[in-house]
Amino acid sequence: MRLGMVIDLKRCMACYGCQMSCKAEHGTPPGVFFARVLKREEGHYPTPRMLFLPVLCNHCSDAPCVSACPTGASHYAEHGIVDIDKDMCVGCRACMMACPYNNRYFLDERRYYFGEAGPTPYEEACSDRHPEGVVMKCNFCRHRLAEGKDPACVENCAAKARTFGDLDDPESIVSRLIKERGGFTLHPEAGTGPNVYYLGP
Amino acid sequence: MNRYDQLIVDLRGDYRPQREWGVGRGVLMVVGHFLVGVAGGTWVMASIYGVTAGLAVAYVLAALGALAHLAYLGRPERALGMMRRFRTSWIARGFIGLTLFLIGGGIYLAALLLAPDDVAGPVTRTGQVIAAVGTVVIIGYMGFCYTASKAIPFWHSPLHPALYIAFAFRGGVAALLVISAVTGVASGAGLLEMWIGVTTVVALFFALEIQGAWSGGNVAARWSVRDILAGRLALLFYGGTLALGLIVPLALLLVPGAHSPAAMALVGLTSAAGDFFMKLATVRAGVYLPLVMPARRQRA
Ligand code: SF4
Ligand code: SF4
Numbered sequence: 001m002r003l004g005m006v007i008d009l010k011r012c013m014a015c016y017g018c019q020m021s022c023k024a025e026h027g028t029p030p031g032v033f034f035a036r037v038l039k040r041e042e043g044h045y046p047t048p049r050m051l052f053l054p055v056l057c058n059h060c061s062d063a064p065c066v067s068a069c070p071t072g073a074s075h076y077a078e079h080g081i082v083d084i085d086k087d088m089c090v091g092c093r094a095c096m097m098a099c100p101y102n103n104r105y106f107l108d109e110r111r112y113y114f115g116e117a118g119p120t121p122y123e124e125a126c127s128d129r130h131p132e133g134v135v136m137k138c139n140f141c142r143h144r145l146a147e148g149k150d151p152a153c154v155e156n157c158a159a160k161a162r163t164f165g166d167l168d169d170p171e172s173i174v175s176r177l178i179k180e181r182g183g184f185t186l187h188p189e190a191g192t193g194p195n196v197y198y199l200g201p
Numbered sequence: 202m203n204r205y206d207q208l209i210v211d212l213r214g215d216y217r218p219q220r221e222w223g224v225g226r227g228v229l230m231v232v233g234h235f236l237v238g239v240a241g242g243t244w245v246m247a248s249i250y251g252v253t254a255g256l257a258v259a260y261v262l263a264a265l266g267a268l269a270h271l272a273y274l275g276r277p278e279r280a281l282g283m284m285r286r287f288r289t290s291w292i293a294r295g296f297i298g299l300t301l302f303l304i305g306g307g308i309y310l311a312a313l314l315l316a317p318d319d320v321a322g323p324v325t326r327t328g329q330v331i332a333a334v335g336t337v338v339i340i341g342y343m344g345f346c347y348t349a350s351k352a353i354p355f356w357h358s359p360l361h362p363a364l365y366i367a368f369a370f371r372g373g374v375a376a377l378l379v380i381s382a383v384t385g386v387a388s389g390a391g392l393l394e395m396w397i398g399v400t401t402v403v404a405l406f407f408a409l410e411i412q413g414a415w416s417g418g419n420v421a422a423r424w425s426v427r428d429i430l431a432g433r434l435a436l437l438f439y440g441g442t443l444a445l446g447l448i449v450p451l452a453l454l455l456v457p458g459a460h461s462p463a464a465m466a467l468v469g470l471t472s473a474a475g476d477f478f479m480k481l482a483t484v485r486a487g488v489y490l491p492l493v494m495p496a497r498r499q500r501a
Contacts, residue, residue, distance in 0.1 A: 031209060038492060040215075053492060055492060064349070064351045064352075066289075067286075067289035067290065067349070068289075068290055068291075068292070068349050068350070069286060069290060070282075070283040070284075070285065070286050070287075070290040070292040070293035070296060071279070071282040071283055071285055071286060071293075072282070072285045072286050073282075088279065088282055089275070089276065089279075090274045090275065090276045090277070090279045090280060090282060090283055091274050091275015091276050092273075092274055092275075092283070092292055093221040093222065093275075094290065094292050094346065094349075094350075096219070096221055096352075097219060097221070097222065097347075097350035097352055097353055097356075097487070098349060098350050098351055098352060099351075099352050100351050100352040100489075100490050101352075101492065102217060102352065102489050102492070106221060106275065108226075108275070132275070133274075133275030133276045134275055134276060135275075186492060187490060187492075190351055190490075192351070
């Protein structure tokens, strides 16, 4: 089984629901976005248009972040998920230089959303999950998968632009969407074998 | 701008320089690479010229470089774990090489110091061989750490390892110039010629790398070149690398007559300083591949 995601850019309305639900699920510190939405304006008046691109870790099959990691902290977990063992990471950040998609974050110091006011109870509860001095990133919500749920960004996408499933199964919805609608990946020339696919806008 | 605000600005832009290596505390990593590179080159040059003081200097530089690397890590207390992934990670290989160098070099230097008459003894030889293996690794691995960074097209060049190897030798010659000026050992004339030769190779490799990055068609690589030659890193490059690292030593060498030990030491020091700024500039010039917005349907 190879888990992957398909993001339909025709359905995406750039509401940031994925970004916010990911923040809520993982309680990530300020400046850390496992899932984020890139926006860019294209063209000129009277025909400008807004382009959206929701991004997250692609859980690459040939992940350069995993091969660059000297400690083994970055590793392939079950079903091709690329994860980081926070207790093994030394914070060398070689993985950040290797990821062609900028999907990794280094937490140099503890930060809270309300600065001087200190952490909210939720931030306090989540801070153990994100220790300082190590790198962090999306893990396809492994804890949710273990409970039989979809990743938070998939579950909370109001436009149902995200579909999650087994890319190795040709009959799965993700495989069929990719085949029928010409799914593509980001930076295929990097040879990383991303497992997050996009359907054109 | 503080680190957090900078990160948010970077995330919004198409053009995103890397800010982990060579910036803020990340300068320690460049210092580490610089010292370890010079240490490897110095060990080789000192072995060729038979300068024991050079070996000792190389050892101290490598130890300082190791400390700088440790100080850079987010979790230095876990550093031993960095040996695990030697099959795929150049950082792991470098860590093993540096460890071998420090162990072998330590044994060799201690043996030279404690039993100077027994240079061919088994302990001395073992130390020498281990240090030699470590030297090859520490001279060779650094460029590959950058080349392995697929996200940064400017570094992802096959020339980068060659450039770093050439840097190590230039650093070694520079260190030996300083040592020979201070101790009066080794042939100054031969070293100066060697400095000119190695400097020519470094300049050639660098020019080729810049040319390749500019003409290679990758927008991020071109950003890097623009940053070095005419952007945020121009001062480091023109002031540190070109003026201090090339023009000053060349001007000193062009002064007619025999070169005084002080002039030779100055050539070595300015050359080494130029190398440091060159490494700092090329590391800071790393720009991530931009994520291209799909404007219309594309097929995989
Ligand atoms: S997207 Fe980046 S962090 Fe995620 S697996 Fe691929 S290379 Fe690694
Ligand atoms: S920062 Fe951590 S996860 Fe990344 S390469 Fe270094 S040890 Fe591995």
